[in-house]
Structure formats: structure tokens, C-alpha cells
Amino acid sequence: MKLEEAIKSTNFKSEVQKAGLNILYTAWWIKTLSIKELKVFDLTHEQYNVLRILKGKYPELMCVKDIASRMIEKSSNVPRIIDRLETKNFIKRTQGEIDGRQTVIKLTTLGIEILEKASIKLNAIWDESISLSTQNASTLNNLLEQFRIKED
Amino acid sequence: MKLEEAIKSTNFKSEVQKAGLNILYTAWWIKTLSIKELKVFDLTHEQYNVLRILKGKYPELMCVKDIASRMIEKSSNVPRIIDRLETKNFIKRTQGEIDGRQTVIKLTTLGIEILEKASIKLNAIWDESISLSTQNASTLNNLLEQFRIKED
DNA sequence: TGGATATAGATGTATATACATCTATATTTG
DNA sequence: CAAATATAGATGTATATACATCTATATCCA
Numbered sequence: 001m002k003l004e005e006a007i008k009s010t011n012f013k014s015e016v017q018k019a020g021l022n023i024l025y026t027a028w029w030i031k032t033l034s035i036k037e038l039k040v041f042d043l044t045h046e047q048y049n050v051l052r053i054l055k056g057k058y059p060e061l062m063c064v065k066d067i068a069s070r071m072i073e074k075s076s077n078v079p080r081i082i083d084r085l086e087t088k089n090f091i092k093r094t095q096g097e098i099d100g101r102q103t104v105i106k107l108t109t110l111g112i113e114i115l116e117k118a119s120i121k122l123n124a125i126w127d128e129s130i131s132l133s134t135q136n137a138s139t140l141n142n143l144l145e146q147f148r149i150k151e152d
Numbered sequence: 153m154k155l156e157e158a159i160k161s162t163n164f165k166s167e168v169q170k171a172g173l174n175i176l177y178t179a180w181w182i183k184t185l186s187i188k189e190l191k192v193f194d195l196t197h198e199q200y201n202v203l204r205i206l207k208g209k210y211p212e213l214m215c216v217k218d219i220a221s222r223m224i225e226k227s228s229n230v231p232r233i234i235d236r237l238e239t240k241n242f243i244k245r246t247q248g249e250i251d252g253r254q255t256v257i258k259l260t261t262l263g264i265e266i267l268e269k270a271s272i273k274l275n276a277i278w279d280e281s282i283s284l285s286t287q288n289a290s291t292l293n294n295l296l297e298q299f300r301i302k303e304d
Numbered sequence: 305t306g307g308a309t310a311t312a313g314a315t316g317t318a319t320a321t322a323c324a325t326c327t328a329t330a331t332t333t334g
Numbered sequence: 335c336a337a338a339t340a341t342a343g344a345t346g347t348a349t350a351t352a353c354a355t356c357t358a359t360a361t362c363c364a
Contacts, residue, residue, distance in 0.1 A: 001300070002297060003293070003296075003297070007222050007223070007224055008221055008222045009208065009222060011208065013275065014286070014289070015286045015289035015290050015293065016278070016279075016282055016284055016286065016289040017275075017278065018289070018293055019284065019289040019292045019293050019296075020182055020278065020282065021224060022292070022293050022296045022297075023175060023178050023179050023182060023296065024179050024182060024183070024224050024225075025224050026175050026179075026296050026299060026300055027175050027176050027178075027179030027180075028179075028224060028225045028226065028227075029300055030172055030175060030176060031176070032226075032227070056161065056163065069160055070159050070160045070161060071159070072159055072173060072176050072177050072180060073176075073180045074180065074184075075180075075184070123165065123169075126168070126169065126172065128302075129302050130168055130172065130299060130300075130302070131298070131299075131301050131302050132168055132171065132295070132298055132299050134166070134167045134168065136295055136298060137166070137167035137168040137170070137171040138167050139291070139295060140171045140174070140292070140295040140296075140299065141155070141167065141170055141171050141174050143284070143288055143291060143292040143295065144155075144171075144174045144175065144178050144292075145154060145155070145174075146283070146284055146288060147178060147282060147283075147284050147292070148153070148178055148181055148282075149283050150280075150281050150282070150283050
């Protein structure tokens with residue numbers, strides 16, 4: 001669906017403003033797609049993201065701050081996401097030995113299993129639902145970097 | 153900042169997966185930028201979006217369903233966003249005359265004033281913070297439509 | 305015309321987002 | 335070394351998101 005149909009509007013201030021709204025809409029579209037698939041595994045989008053980050057370093061452990069710095073949405077409240085993963089026994093918390101302020105997070109076997117299953121499903125859905133050549137994806141990545149270039 | 157730095161990761165399954173994460177990250181970046189500016193006007197991102205939609209039809213009135221269909225994030229709970237706008241006297245609710253099930257929303261003078269001021273500020277910030285030529289913005293829009301083409 | 309069904313929106317619940325504050329441990333520096 | 339400052343993470347609060355359910359009004363149609 002074109003953005004114009006999706007938000008029933010054709011009055012954009014500029015092509016750049018339209019691109020901004022288009023990015024916001026597409027992000028919502030991706031999230032909706034993913035959330036629907038993750039529901040089967042009783043995982044939220046953010047819980048999945050945390051498990052994926054932990055897996056990236058496994059069997060190394062990570063502290064909360066390390067996880068937070070790798071989150072896509074930097075304003076996520078990582079301790080609370082971890083609370084829920086701990087309740088489901090997907091991770092285990094221990095106080096840091098070197099630095100007592102840190103909380104060290106360990107993926108459990110159950111956590112690895114769930115992540116494995118969820119990843120397979122989610123990757124399949126992305127492959128199935130997103131149609132873009134590698135070349136076009138690469139151009140898109142460059143344009144998004146360009147969009148954010150004045151970031152501070 | 154490049155996506156790789158932003159999420160401290162270089163292991164992407166594919167250029168398409170990277171584009172997906174890049175869209176999610178850029179959407180978060182845009183939202184953060186906007187939220188910061190809107191705070192001065194005591195408006196949230198979604199409250200601003202609803203006011204903007206109402207302004208688009210003004211002085212015509214809109215019902216809740218009409219507003220919802222124009223929201224960027226379709227899963228927004230419009231009645232509750234309207235609750236908060238009503239408390240601040242930015243809008244007024246009345247029961248529909250033709251269809252009694254509908255709630256009809258009217259922008260107040262105060263609502264129009266706030267929106268006007270917030271829009272000027274927000275447009276300025278977007279112009280200032282986003283650097284992309286019209287040509288590149290147009291290409292970006294085409295690629296985002298392509299990305300979502302299998303939408304149902 | 306009156307009971308079944310559909311629609312509009314309000315309301316409830318769990319989790320996330322955005323951000324402030326608090327507590328415990330580490331580090332700095334006077 | 336002790337007091338001041340910094341850092342890690344937990345916790346609190348308002349609002350949003352995602353979705354289910356409930357209520358009131360409208361429409362359908364036998």
C-alpha cells in the first residue's frame with residue numbers, strides 16, 4: 001500500500017517530510033509483522049531483541065549496560081525487559097564479581113532454544129514478506145545513513 | 153552515526169535484514185528528535201499527530217474512526233489520546249447527531265494555536281536536522297514502497 | 305416491527321517508552 | 335584514607351502500544 005493510501009493524505013510539505021513519515025510508517029509495518037510471529041513464542045519484540053543481543057556474545061556474559069548500548073531503541077528500559085525474561089527462565093541474573101554494581105546476564109538452555117525457534121520463524125517471515133533486491137537494499141541503507149547524517 | 157556503530161553490530165544476515173533494522177533505528181531517531189521539541193508544548197508525538205490530522209480537515213469535524221484511519225501507527229488507541237487532548241482543552245467531544253454511535257471531535261482555538269506554534273518549531277527542526285536532497289528523498293520514498301510491496 | 309448482527313467508541317490489561325529518581329558500589333581527589 | 339562524585343542498575347510515573355472485551359446505537363432482514 002502506498003503511504004498516501006495508508007494515512008489518507010497527499011499533502012506533504014516536502015519530499016523529505018514525506019520520507020520521514022514513510023520511515024515511521026514502514027517501521028510500524030515491520031514491527032506489526034514481527035510481533036504477530038513472536039506471539040507464538042510468548043515473546044515481545046523487545047524481549048526477542050535482548051535475547052538476540054545475548055546470543056551474539058554467547059557463551060560470553062553481558063551486563064545490562066552492554067545490552068542497552070546494542071538496543072535499536074535506545075530508550076528501552078532493559079532491566080524491566082530482563083525481569084520478564086527471567087520470570088520465563090530464558091535468562092539468569094547474577095551480581096558482577098569484578099564490579100559489584102553490574103548485573104551479569106546469562107542465557108539459559110531454554111532461552112537459547114526459544115531464540116533458535118523464533119529466529120527461524122522470523123527470518124522466514126521477513127524473507128517472505130519483504131521484496132527488495134540486495135542492490136536496492138544497499139541503496140536504501142545508504143539513503144537512511146544520509147537521512148541521519150546530522151545526528152549528534 | 154552509521155547503523156553498525158549505533159547498535160554495535162556488523163553481523164547482518166543480509167542487506168535486506170540490515171535495511172529493516174536501519175528503518176527501525178531511523179524511526180526511533182526521528183521520534184526522539186520530535187518528542188524533544190514537542191515537550192516544550194506539553195504534547196506527545198501521538199497527541200501532535202492527532203491535532204495535525206484534525207487541522208487537515210478543519211473547520212470540518214472528524215469522528216474517532218476517521219482520525220484512527222489517518223494515524224501513522226494504526227494500533228494507536230485514539231479515544232485515549234483524545235482524552236488527554238480534551239483535558240488540556242485542545243479539542244472538544246460531542247456525540248454525533250446523524251450517527252449517535254460516533255464521537256465528533258472539534259479543535260478548539262487553543263488547540264489550533266498550540267498546533268500552529270508546535271508545527272513551526274517541528275518543521276524547523278526537521279529542516280535543520282535532516283539532510284537529504286529532494287531527489288534522494290524521492291528515491292528513498294520509492295524504495296520504502298518497494299520494501300512494503302507484499303503488504304496484505 | 306423486533307430480534308440478530310454490525311459498528312463506533314469506551315474501557316481494561318500487559319508490556320513498552322521516555323524519563324526521573326533512588327540505592328548500592330566504585331572511583332576520584334583533597 | 336575519607337568525603338565527594340560518578341556509575342550501574344532498580345524502581346516509579348505518565349503515556350503509548352497492542353489487543354481484548356464491553357456498551358450503546360444502527361442496520362439488516364425474516
